[in-house]
Amino acid sequence: MSRVFDWTKSFSDEDIDEIKVIFRGQPSYHEDDCILPSDISNFLTQLNYYRTPEEFEVGINYWVKNFGNDVNLDKIIEILKTAHNSTLLIPILSQVYDKEGTGYISKDNFDELFKILIINDPNLVGLTHEGLLKSSETDGKVSIDEVVKHIGEYLRK
Numbered sequence: 001m002s003r004v005f006d007w008t009k010s011f012s013d014e015d016i017d018e019i020k021v022i023f024r025g026q027p028s029y030h031e032d033d034c035i036l037p038s039d040i041s042n043f044l045t046q047l048n049y050y051r052t053p054e055e056f057e058v059g060i061n062y063w064v065k066n067f068g069n070d071v072n073l074d075k076i077i078e079i080l081k082t083a084h085n086s087t088l089l090i091p092i093l094s095q096v097y098d099k100e101g102t103g104y105i106s107k108d109n110f111d112e113l114f115k116i117l118i119i120n121d122p123n124l125v126g127l128t129h130e131g132l133l134k135s136s137e138t139d140g141k142v143s144i145d146e147v148v149k150h151i152g153e154y155l156r157k
Contacts (some may be wrong), residue, residue, distance in 0.1 A: 005048045009084050016077060022046050023073050034070040037063055047080075057120045062116055066096040086121045087152045092142050093117075104141035107133070118149070127154050 005015060023029070026034035035043065039061065041056040051059075063071060082088035093116060097109035102131050103112070114129050134144035 007049060007084060011080060011084075016081075019047060019080065020073065024074065033073040034072075037069060037071055039145070039152075040071060051119060058076060058115050058119055062093075062112060083120060086117055086124060086155070087148045088149065089120065090117070090148050091144060094147075098144065103144050104115070104138075107140065107142060110136075110142040110147070113147075123155055124151065127151070 003018070005019075011019065020068070022132070023035065023043060024033075024037040026035040028039045037060045040060050041051075041053070044056070067075065079089070079092055082092050089112070093113055094105055094109070097105040097113070110133060111129070114132065118124055118127070132147060132150055133142065135150045136142050138146075
C-alpha cells in the first residue's frame, strides 16, 4: 500500500481508486466485484482501519445478516464514503432495516446499529445506548432522524 488512509475525513477520488485496487486484490475476489466476508478484516486492515477480531466480527455479522455472503464493491464504497462521519453513516447502515422508508427501525435493529457505530467512531465512546434509545424512541420504534440528531449534538459537545 502506498499511503496511509485518513479515516477522519472523506476519502478523495484518488483514495477511492486505490481502495478499489486493494479490494480487487483480496484472495476471494471474483469478477462480479465481490469478495467473501472472510476477507473484510484483511481488506479494512490494509486501509489502516484497525479493530479487534471481535469488533471485526460484529461488522462481518452485520454484513452477512443483511447483505449475504457477497461483499459488493459498490456497497462498500458507499459505506466508506460516509465512514468518517457517523451522522452520514447512520442513514446508509440503517437502510437495510427500514426497507419501507418509514424513517424508523426496531429496537433490536437499533441495538445492532449502535454496536457498529461505537466500533466505527471512537468519538462516540461516552455515548450510551440507553440514553440514545431514550431520546430517539417513539411507540417501540427508533427514529433514524432522531438518532442522527442526537449523535450530531453529542459530537458537537
